[in-house]
Amino acid sequence: MKAALLQQPGIANLSVAEMEEPEPGPGEVKVRLRASSLNYRDLVTVEGGYGSKQKQSGLIPLSDGAGEVAAVGEGVRRYQVGDRVTPIFFPNWQGGEPSAHAQALALGGSAQGCAAEFGCFPEHGLVPTPDGLSDAEAASTVCAGLTAWHAVVEKGGIRPGDWVLTQGTGGVSIFALQFARAMGARVIATTSSDVKAARLKELGADHVLNYLDITDWGKAAKSLTGGAGIDLVVEVGGAGTLTQSLKSIRIGGAIAMIGILAGQSDQVNMGYVLMTNSRIQGITVGSREMHLRMYRAMEAHAIRPLISDSFALADIREALAHQKDGRHFGKIAIDI
Structure with missing residues (x-):
């Protein structure tokens, strides 16, 4: 599979390469990612700004992603192959108030992110994608929307x-x-x-x-x-x-x-x-329960995320430079 990989901090050190596809373990879901989007947080991460709180090398960046289930591991019950899903920012923050445990694992920071063709996520770290949203729109809700x-x-x-x-x-x-x-x-x-x-x-x-x-x-x-x-x-x-x-x-x-x-x-x-x-x-993003409530509200009020610009995964460095320039209006999408 193709994935963006950060070998050391700095946009210039981010490159798209061929990697082995991950396979789901027990309780995990393999997702064919179709889209991602950028946040200011991703720019800080790529530049190494979170220090010891992030992977400094071998990191697949970007917290945002959406796609469909490609395979499921042993014991998975909520999803089946073909379901459209959106990974959540903090896989372990299911509900209630934030805690050190809930926020310890964050996509595209302390855990591998969504700038890749495939990713494996815990079953509880996904939400169903609403029918009314495209993959790029769903991906844009993960960090900024929530x-x-x-x-x-x-x-x-x-x-x-x-x-x-x-x-x-x-x-x-x-x-x-x-x-x-x-x-x-x-x-x-x-x-x-x-x-x-x-x-x-x-x-x-x-x-x-x-x-x-x-x-x-x-x-x-x-x-x-x-x-x-x-x-x-x-x-x-x-x-x-x-x-x-x-x-x-x-x-x-x-x-x-x-x-x-x-x-x-x-x-x-x-x-x-x-x-x-x-x-x-x-405010630091939110929980899975909040994400589900947000999706219900978006459906009820016909709210569509605003996509400003789109870039291919191969052009992720150009996309991050565009984010840094601040000329966008809304979200910058990444087509995977």
Whole structure:
């Protein structure tokens, strides 16, 4: 089979090669992977950014994947050959609150990922793919989709009429916009591009702020709510945007801390945290039970993931460079 293999950290050290097909052991399912997609996390992983928490050599990267069952190991009951399935990000996180055990095994990091024609996964590490989604669309939900669902619905508890602030036009932010609108919330989005702003409006954003033109966008976002403030910020920027996020939220509002696109350290005025009585909640993808709930909601609300660009597996290095450039709108798919 063909697979992308990282011999040592760095995009230049990632190559597509021929490997022996894996065969399923007891309780495992062999999946013919048809599609994958990229996340910022994959870029960090390929560059070795997770240190001892990831395989540093011999890693098949990418957490996202979808395809159909090619073979099953002894004892497998849930799936049979031909079933369409999607591997989940944390195979051992079945439900409930996160734990060290639940998050110890992560696809494309501490465990082999989905940038390959075939992969073997534990039976409990898969979910059925909804009929209404293509393989590329299903793959795009594994990390970005579930992270956004966890932030907006599972932990955010967003209700009709609430205000949600999203940042940028990457996969998590677009999913967060879609889920928030499905829950009946009002959405303010930020971007640096007027062209992207128009597309965000088309997707349902009530207001869009260009953060290059409006540097104090947190204050501007709060003003758009009539001064009440944002109920939930889906924070993908990290420390570099946290102060603006704190400026935007209501008293008792929440910030779902997801990414570090704007940096890991900055001068944050902790007075904003105290004055707003805010809750800053870290979000790391989600469980299998959450994934199933997300799929049910997507079917009920006819939500389709937004695929920005597609690359062949052979062009995975070019795809990662495109991810790094940040010009995409939504998800970057990999055709396997």
